Amino acid sequence: MPSNEEVFEKVKEALIDALGVDDDEVTPEATLVGDLGAESIDFLDIVFKLEKAFDITIPRDDLFPDDVLTNAEYVQDGRVTETGLIKLKERMPFADLTKFEENPLVQDFGNLLTVQDLCNYVATKVS
Amino acid sequence: MRWFLFDRFTEFVSGQHAVTVRSISLSEEAIDEYVPGYPTYPSSLIVEGMAQTGGILCTQISDFEDRLVLAKIMKLEMFAEAIPGDLLTLRADISTFNADGAVVKGVVRRGDFILSKMELMFAILNDEKFQDVKLFEPAGLCRSLRVWKLFEVGVNPDGSPIKIPEFMLKAERSELSVS
Structure with a gap:
């Protein structure tokens, strides 16, 4: 390794x-x-x-969980919901989402x- | 004018590699008028010739069902110009292929001399939003593939000939039928 x-x-x-x-x-x-x-x-x-x-x-959804970010269950008014953030953390344990959580706009996710x-x-x- | 940037296939092994040839002629508008008085074949068209060679090679894997587009020129080296009278040989080898795209390594030769080397990346537009988008009309694509002699030289890895996909034959028949 x-x-x-x-x-x-x-x-x-x-x-x-x-x-x-x-x-x-x-x-x-x-x-x-x-x-x-x-x-x-x-x-x-x-x-x-x-x-x-x-x-x-590297499966496509691993780094770019589009299925979460386009799901109405997890996104409301262009913002990732509480449930959505939990889902993202589950899916992306390798990423530091602290800053994103402050203002979770879907449009900012790409950065x-x-x-x-x-x-x-x-x-x-x-x- | 159709932008056929190679003349025909001379080798084609499904999922592996393809070789095409391109004969450069002064009578072509792009060569005669690119730099007036200094006829040369634009390098961008050499790249496009490789993109067509590699693109057909990659999309044949899915019997031409994948919506495959040139996404990026990852590397490009041009060592000399191509001029009227040159016969170029373009060889494309698949380096990576998956459901999202492909990488093709290309080498362009004039005789034994390597004129250019490149790496091209293709993307497969498999998102739902492209579901109804068709990049080619089946009958027209089939005609081009026939003109390029793909079905005359193309083989599968086991050596068996590549067959014309049924949906293309059907489209051709439908185009030729008289109502």
Whole structure:
């Protein structure tokens, strides 16, 4: 099983390659969309690269739980409900949702994931 | 004008690789007028030729049912220009394929010389919102595939020939029928 440092280095390499960002931009706290400029189509690229780098399979719903975010049971008036937040935490234990919980607008969800979240996710898959 | 950016398939192994050829002619508008007085084949069209080669290779896996689109040029290196008189060979190899998309590695050669290398990513539009979207008319696509000689050179990994999907034959028959 790779160490946290090894996971970070491989994730960093995938992000540099997929997003054309500089080495020093990829910090654990950097958000993929806001800080690194990832667009929706880049996520497919990132997923392909991570799958290859770690020899894992990443189901689409793992990183982007669209089924939760488009479900009326969990979203009201563009905001994720209490039940929705519980569901998201269950589905994404690797992500730090603290900031998102303060103002859980669905439109802001895309900018939630950080490099560290991605590393945490990969670590769960390779362990 | 149809943007057929390769002339025909010369090899095609389902789910694995495809090779096409492209003959560059001065009589083509895009070459004659791209840089007047300096006829050269635009690099973007070389990429599009590979996208067509790789795209057909990937979508054939689902008998052309997947809505597959070019999503990203992941890597691209161009080592020289292509000029009128050149015969290019485009080889596409599937590197990754799953329900969401594919990655194709492409190499373009002029004889033994490598003119370009690239990696292209395709996305499969399988969301519900694309459910009713058709990217091609079956009869028209079938005609193109015939023109490209796909069903003459295409084989499955076990060597058996690739057959024309029934829904395409049906569409062709329907187009040709006289009411």
